[in-house]
Amino acid sequence: xxxxxxxxxxxxxxxxxxxxNKSKIVYLFxxxxxxxDYIHKTAWVDSIEEQYVKREMLKDILVHIDKLSLEEKQIxxxxxxxxxxxxxxxxxxxxxxxTVGMKLLRIKEKIASRTKESTCQx
Numbered sequence: 001x002x003x004x005x006x007x008x009x010x011x012x013x014x015x016x017x018x019x020x021n022k023s024k025i026v027y028l029f030x031x032x033x034x035x036x037d038y039i040h041k042t043a044w045v046d047s048i049e050e051q052y053v054k055r056e057m058l059k060d061i062l063v064h065i066d067k068l069s070l071e072e073k074q075i076x077x078x079x080x081x082x083x084x085x086x087x088x089x090x091x092x093x094x095x096x097x098x099t100v101g102m103k104l105l106r107i108k109e110k111i112a113s114r115t116k117e118s119t120c121q122x
Contacts, residue, residue, distance in 0.1 A: 060115055061111060064114040074093065075107065078093075
């Protein structure tokens with residue numbers, strides 16, 4: 001439940017930043033591509049309003065993650081929660097390392113575009 005709360009809070013923060021900066025880009029990962037670290041770094045907020053915005057954004061992100069295929073969920077989980085390298089994921093899932101990299105890129109783009117579409121409908 002704590003991870004869910006943190007993720008919700010991070011999403012709200014991202015939405016608030018998007019609204020505040022009027023940016024059309026929603027970042028789901030930090031520069032090092034580590035979702036979990038990004039969530040922990042940005043999870044602490046002061047106002048209830050910020051917490052609400054993050055919770056709503058995260059709910060939206062989690063809905064889009066839930067819609068991914070089983071393979072996509074496994075790759076995302078291994079990379080961002082188990083901190084596997086591309087090599088380890090490739091070995092575990094019996095695919096090429098370059099395939100893992102491309103699939104992760106496409107997964108991130110898919111989640112980001114779906115999140116952007118849902119926030120534009122607000």
